[in-house]
Amino acid sequence: MRTEKGLSRTNTWIVVLICLSIGLGIAETEALLTEGVEHYYGIANLVFLAIFMTEYAARLYAAPENPKYKSSLSYALTLSSTLDLLVILSFALPYFGLETALLRVFRAARLVRLARLGRYSLALQMIYEAITDRRYELGVSAAIALGLMLLASSALYYAERTAQPDVFGSIPRAMWWSIATLTTVGYGDTVPITVLGRIAAGLTAVAGIGLIALPTGILASAFTDGLSRARNRK
Amino acid sequence: MRTEKGLSRTNTWIVVLICLSIGLGIAETEALLTEGVEHYYGIANLVFLAIFMTEYAARLYAAPENPKYKSSLSYALTLSSTLDLLVILSFALPYFGLETALLRVFRAARLVRLARLGRYSLALQMIYEAITDRRYELGVSAAIALGLMLLASSALYYAERTAQPDVFGSIPRAMWWSIATLTTVGYGDTVPITVLGRIAAGLTAVAGIGLIALPTGILASAFTDGLSRARNRK
Amino acid sequence: MRTEKGLSRTNTWIVVLICLSIGLGIAETEALLTEGVEHYYGIANLVFLAIFMTEYAARLYAAPENPKYKSSLSYALTLSSTLDLLVILSFALPYFGLETALLRVFRAARLVRLARLGRYSLALQMIYEAITDRRYELGVSAAIALGLMLLASSALYYAERTAQPDVFGSIPRAMWWSIATLTTVGYGDTVPITVLGRIAAGLTAVAGIGLIALPTGILASAFTDGLSRARNRK
Amino acid sequence: MRTEKGLSRTNTWIVVLICLSIGLGIAETEALLTEGVEHYYGIANLVFLAIFMTEYAARLYAAPENPKYKSSLSYALTLSSTLDLLVILSFALPYFGLETALLRVFRAARLVRLARLGRYSLALQMIYEAITDRRYELGVSAAIALGLMLLASSALYYAERTAQPDVFGSIPRAMWWSIATLTTVGYGDTVPITVLGRIAAGLTAVAGIGLIALPTGILASAFTDGLSRARNRK
Numbered sequence: 041m042r043t044e045k046g047l048s049r050t051n052t053w054i055v056v057l058i059c060l061s062i063g064l065g066i067a068e069t070e071a072l073l074t075e076g077v078e079h080y081y082g083i084a085n086l087v088f089l090a091i092f093m094t095e096y097a098a099r100l101y102a103a104p105e106n107p108k109y110k111s112s113l114s115y116a117l118t119l120s121s122t123l124d125l126l127v128i129l130s131f132a133l134p135y136f137g138l139e140t141a142l143l144r145v146f147r148a149a150r151l152v153r154l155a156r157l158g159r160y161s162l163a164l165q166m167i168y169e170a171i172t173d174r175r176y177e178l179g180v181s182a183a184i185a186l187g188l189m190l191l192a193s194s195a196l197y198y199a200e201r202t203a204q205p206d207v208f209g210s211i212p213r214a215m216w217w218s219i220a221t222l223t224t225v226g227y228g229d230t231v232p233i234t235v236l237g238r239i240a241a242g243l244t245a246v247a248g249i250g251l252i253a254l255p256t257g258i259l260a261s262a263f264t265d266g267l268s269r270a271r272n273r274k
Numbered sequence: 275m276r277t278e279k280g281l282s283r284t285n286t287w288i289v290v291l292i293c294l295s296i297g298l299g300i301a302e303t304e305a306l307l308t309e310g311v312e313h314y315y316g317i318a319n320l321v322f323l324a325i326f327m328t329e330y331a332a333r334l335y336a337a338p339e340n341p342k343y344k345s346s347l348s349y350a351l352t353l354s355s356t357l358d359l360l361v362i363l364s365f366a367l368p369y370f371g372l373e374t375a376l377l378r379v380f381r382a383a384r385l386v387r388l389a390r391l392g393r394y395s396l397a398l399q400m401i402y403e404a405i406t407d408r409r410y411e412l413g414v415s416a417a418i419a420l421g422l423m424l425l426a427s428s429a430l431y432y433a434e435r436t437a438q439p440d441v442f443g444s445i446p447r448a449m450w451w452s453i454a455t456l457t458t459v460g461y462g463d464t465v466p467i468t469v470l471g472r473i474a475a476g477l478t479a480v481a482g483i484g485l486i487a488l489p490t491g492i493l494a495s496a497f498t499d500g501l502s503r504a505r506n507r508k
Numbered sequence: 509m510r511t512e513k514g515l516s517r518t519n520t521w522i523v524v525l526i527c528l529s530i531g532l533g534i535a536e537t538e539a540l541l542t543e544g545v546e547h548y549y550g551i552a553n554l555v556f557l558a559i560f561m562t563e564y565a566a567r568l569y570a571a572p573e574n575p576k577y578k579s580s581l582s583y584a585l586t587l588s589s590t591l592d593l594l595v596i597l598s599f600a601l602p603y604f605g606l607e608t609a610l611l612r613v614f615r616a617a618r619l620v621r622l623a624r625l626g627r628y629s630l631a632l633q634m635i636y637e638a639i640t641d642r643r644y645e646l647g648v649s650a651a652i653a654l655g656l657m658l659l660a661s662s663a664l665y666y667a668e669r670t671a672q673p674d675v676f677g678s679i680p681r682a683m684w685w686s687i688a689t690l691t692t693v694g695y696g697d698t699v700p701i702t703v704l705g706r707i708a709a710g711l712t713a714v715a716g717i718g719l720i721a722l723p724t725g726i727l728a729s730a731f732t733d734g735l736s737r738a739r740n741r742k
Numbered sequence: 743m744r745t746e747k748g749l750s751r752t753n754t755w756i757v758v759l760i761c762l763s764i765g766l767g768i769a770e771t772e773a774l775l776t777e778g779v780e781h782y783y784g785i786a787n788l789v790f791l792a793i794f795m796t797e798y799a800a801r802l803y804a805a806p807e808n809p810k811y812k813s814s815l816s817y818a819l820t821l822s823s824t825l826d827l828l829v830i831l832s833f834a835l836p837y838f839g840l841e842t843a844l845l846r847v848f849r850a851a852r853l854v855r856l857a858r859l860g861r862y863s864l865a866l867q868m869i870y871e872a873i874t875d876r877r878y879e880l881g882v883s884a885a886i887a888l889g890l891m892l893l894a895s896s897a898l899y900y901a902e903r904t905a906q907p908d909v910f911g912s913i914p915r916a917m918w919w920s921i922a923t924l925t926t927v928g929y930g931d932t933v934p935i936t937v938l939g940r941i942a943a944g945l946t947a948v949a950g951i952g953l954i955a956l957p958t959g960i961l962a963s964a965f966t967d968g969l970s971r972a973r974n975r976k
Contacts, residue, residue, distance in 0.1 A: 062424070065445075066424070066427075066445045066446060066449075067446070069431060069444040069445045069446070070443075070444035070445070070446045070447065071443075071444065073446070139432070141428045141431055141432045141445065142428050142429065142432055144428060145421075145424055145425050145428050148420075148421050148424050148425075149421075151417070151421075159410055160410050160413060160414055160417075162410065163408075163410035163411040163413065163414045164414050166411060167411060167414055167415070167488070167492075170491070174631075176627055176628050176630065176631035177631040177634060177635060177731075179628060179631065180628055180631045180632050180635055181635070183619070183628075185480075186616070187613075187616050187617070187619075190530070190534070190613055190616050191613045191616075193534075194609045194610050194612060194613050195610065197537060197609055198607070198609045198610055209538075209539070210537040210538035210539065211533075211534045211537045211538070211609065212534055212535070212537070212538045212541070213538065215476075215534075216472050216476070219476040219479055219480070220460065220479065221693055223458055223479040223480060223482060223483055224458050224460075224691055224692050224693045224926070225455055225458045225459075225460035225479045225482065225693075225928075226460045226462070226688065226692075226693035226694045226695045226696075226927075226928065227460045227461075227462035227465045227695075227930070228460075228462040228694070228695035228696040228697050228929070228930055229462050229465045231695045231697045238684050242683075242684070242687040245687055245688065245691040245693045246653075246687070246691060248691060248693065249691055249719065249720055249723065250723070251483065252483055252486060252487070252720060252724065253720070253723045253724040253727050254635070254727065255483065255484070255487045256486065256487040256490045256491055256494075256724045256727075256728065256958065257491075257638070257724055257725075257726075257727030257728040257730065257731050257962070258491075258635075258727075258731055259487050259488065259490075259491030259492075260490065260491035260494035260495060260724075260728035260731070260732070260959070260962050261728060261731035261732040261734075261735055262491065263411075263491050263492055263494070263495035264494070264495040264498050264499070264732050264966070265732070265735055266495075267495055267499055296892070299913075300892075300895075300913045300914055300917075301914070303899060303912040303913045303914070304911075304912035304913070304914045304915065305911075305912065307914070373900070375896045375899055375900045375913065376896050376897065376900055378896060379889075379892055379893050379896050382888070382889050382892050382893075383889075385885070385889075393878055394878050394881060394882055394885075396878065397876075397878035397879040397881065397882045398882050400879060401879060401882055401883070401956070401960075404959070419948075449944075450940050450944070453944040453947055453948070454928065454947060457926055457947040457948060457950060457951055458692070458926050458928075459694075459923055459926050459927075459928035459947045459950065460693075460694065460928045460930070461696070461928045461929075461930035461933045462695070462696055462928075462930040463930050463933045485951065486951055486954060486955070489951065489952070489955045490724065490954065490955040490958045490959055490962075491728070491959075492959075493955050493956065493958075493959030493960075494725070494728050494958065494959035494962035494963060496959065497879075497959050497960055497962070497963035498732070498962070498963040498966050498967070500963075501963055501967055642865075644861055644862050644864065644865035645865040645868060645869060645965075647862060647865065648862055648865045648866050648869055649869070651853070651862075654850075655847075655850050655851070655853075658764070658768070658847055658850050659847050659850075661768075662843045662844050662846060662847050663844065665771060665843055666841070666843045666844055677772075677773070678771040678772035678773065679767075679768045679771045679772070679843065680768055680769070680771070680772045680775070681772065683768075689927055692925055692926050692927050693927075694922065694926075694927035694928045694929045694930075695929075696928070696929035696930040696931055699929045699931045706918050710917075710918070710921040713921055713922065713925040713927045714887075714921070714925060716925060716927065717925055717953065717954055717957065718957070720954060720958065721954070721957045721958040721961050722869070722961065724958045724961075724962065725872070725958055725959075725960075725961030725962040725964070725965050726869075726961075726965055728958075728962035728965070728966070729962055729965035729966040729968075729969055732966050733966070733969055
């Protein structure tokens, strides 16, 4: 079933089915898209449930043939198989009146599993290696970011708590502002209005540039390094 | 007509004409800039139409002299020639009452074609090679981004749908917020107001930093690599 | 007490205690989290004060045994020991009616000290070296940023002062806008409304891209370089 | 007067004077900072005018001693000397009732000139070389950015012109939105509200990530390359 160059015909069909099931999961939360056609969504849901249950059952049945798994049960307990079960639950649970919005995300996770086949496998591995190789450097960056967030939140709490008690009246409240500023998202729903608060905010925004530059630089060097190692291996 | 060092006199004139025609196309959509001088715009439009039609006709006529093209028709079917025709249509169609706002963009595309001449040719090729060399890594980055967008949209839909049904009442609606956050654009027209939503939004914003760092690092290593290969070739 | 591979049992406990004390310091500023349970916060505060004072006293007592320190006093004057004292003050001062929001940040600083142990030590040093190696390049970037901020603020003051005297009526006021734009945070609380102001703002936003690209590129090359030097050392 | 390691005593004083004069120029535009103390600003202004005029006169007088300049006039016509004159004009012109907000920026430009001395000289040169080495690559990036801005503006004009004629009623108006989105500033003063407009805006925001990644990657490779060349030269 695996080919080095691309996806097999079976897997191509599974990709199409997964994408359709993700689209369905997204679309059926929007009233404007379901109004008047609710029963079509119900049918599609049932069809997907049937297909994925059949696939799951077939995989369980065939599992013992693979020497990696002793029994169908030991296959059923693998991460890959558990994901398949979660996808099935995301189709089945609504019939029991349960919300599955977050469960549906696992439908997309199945695509990641397929990405390990074919041409994307090497790219995925390269990115994975770059991140794990630099996990301590990235960890230190994250720790610096956390420290800056605490510092910025405390400073803004100190500067703005009397002027804007609703949004800067405590450090946890100020954290909403500080995370939006340090990541340079800057929603603008909460902004400092005092002179002291604005000076602290300006410094925080500049620190945000550093927080983008640091992991980017670390990853850039990791990719450059990973490539030269890949060449030396040859 | 081609020179390695710069643009020939003819091409310099064409660049000036294209830039003027782009400027005209932009300006004539703004009422404040056309009020009272509509007929000047009409004249300019006609002049450009005449010039570009003449150029197109001349190129078609001269095409058979180039051994690359068997006939004027085979030249007319090239991408480059089709672009020329679209530019002409962007001037001609308004006389038939048709909107050409999106068509006018092709006027700018003609500049890209000219960029292939002269000094910019090598730079364009280097950027093109860096992107195509890393198409799988960039593809994986895009897939991770898409997965994060689905996850963030689902999480915010779950957290905010009762508090703000208008903007987070469905996953497609929450996607507008999640794309603005993951790209760190952060318009601020839709922001979470619940505690759970803000925690999920903070994590999304931090993930957005990763989504900038990943392709940037990939491209940085591609450019570093491309340069060292270019040297080894010499 | 130091191990190359991880944190000792004692240090693991200290990390947990520090994290809890940071959490407490953040939580007790928020009325919603303290309402009705103020006395539990008081008890937790006292417990932390007792623990950290005991630790501080024990370290002072044991200091003379370390040949690095002549006496308990010479240890007490080290940066590391002063930080410990500031953390104790952040617990003790509220009893004297003093605000300690900014002092509490030093609790997090203690984590940085622990990060110097174990696996993160090398990563921290690498990042530190990358930044100090390029301090002049990063300094020039900062100077360019400062110059651009002055230029942008002056331009917007010039363009918008009559249209929006409240937010662009002076260069210091325009600086709040210019720092939000150059760092690409873009709160949107102050935006130009005149044509001239918007053109200047567009150029400022583009310059902001450069201000992200410059330090990121500098750090990326510093990390690439630091790695190859680390290998040559071996 | 030049030293390789730092600034001479004279230059240190000039740096202090320039910084003070920049601060004065910024502060005197803000009514809250000048109210009641206008005459102190007037005196400070006169003092700076006197100092910089004396320095300018001294430099002109001493110029013929330097073999680089034939006469005081040939020195007066250099860029460096013209900057000095502009700084003097920024102090003198207000007495003739002329606005000098933009002229004052040249006071900061004098700092750049001093940066060429001492330790920052090499860093400035490295950044300058990295940018000029890749001027064609950066030029192509800028051209791609410009093309994307035109495309995004045209698309949003097409999608939103009937829904929001005030802010998307023409391509030039839509450009204000598109530049804020492509640079990921995202003020949020103008946002699409139609489904089509939001899809186009999402794609534009994603393209904005590319526009940050491209020049950053180019500069990162330029810095890595510049360093290895600097070593080979030794």
